[in-house]
Amino acid sequence: MTPIEETYLYCPRCGTKHEDPGKVPFRCAACQMTLFFGPVAAVGGLIVNPSNQLLLVRRARDPGKGQWGLPGGFVDRGETVKQALKREVYEETKLRLETLDLFLTYPNHYNYHGVVSHVIDLFYICRPVDPDCIKLEPTELDAFVWTEPDQTHLENMAFASNRHAIECWMESVA
Numbered sequence: 001m002t003p004i005e006e007t008y009l010y011c012p013r014c015g016t017k018h019e020d021p022g023k024v025p026f027r028c029a030a031c032q033m034t035l036f037f038g039p040v041a042a043v044g045g046l047i048v049n050p051s052n053q054l055l056l057v058r059r060a061r062d063p064g065k066g067q068w069g070l071p072g073g074f075v076d077r078g079e080t081v082k083q084a085l086k087r088e089v090y091e092e093t094k095l096r097l098e099t100l101d102l103f104l105t106y107p108n109h110y111n112y113h114g115v116v117s118h119v120i121d122l123f124y125i126c127r128p129v130d131p132d133c134i135k136l137e138p139t140e141l142d143a144f145v146w147t148e149p150d151q152t153h154l155e156n157m158a159f160a161s162n163r164h165a166i167e168c169w170m171e172s173v174a
């Protein structure tokens with residue numbers, strides 16, 4: 001695994017070899033171009049049904065293939081965080097959300113083919129319009145469960161930040 005800043009061996013604007021790869025931010029000594037490397041924003045939904053069960057979805061591909069997660073994904077340029085969450089949840093599960101309340105934020109890492117980027121996760125507590133109309137996007141997810149998460153779920157989460165958010169949510173409703 002390589003932190004993304006260590007992959008910038010040359011300046012992407014002027015091509016000058018970097019004297020000190022790995023520094024954050026990247027600054028080119030020749031042309032002063034600067035790269036900040038994020039973190040990028042991602043959203044996660046703590047989606048709760050009328051029985052106060054939480055929706056977990058199982059990832060069909062890496063990172064975290066076969067492990068549990070919360071619906072969500074990266075915030076696109078030009079959209080609000082809430083728009084991103086509604087879009088991602090709809091794309092992955094076909095659920096429409098009617099309430100979204102910010103619950104907590106947590107730093108995360110995203111390993112994509114061995115290059116690690118920094119992410120800030122924003123978790124929202126959400127209520128679906130109709131929890132029964134789930135239809136998973138099969139290229140992304142292969143199972144779902146409405147549950148009061150137990151140790152088996154928590155120890156098999158794709159992302160540590162998802163587990164942290166779930167544990168905080170469970171404490172808040174206990």
Ligand SMILES: [Zn+2]
Pocket residue numbers: 011012013014015016028029030031032033
């Ligand atoms: Zn340069």
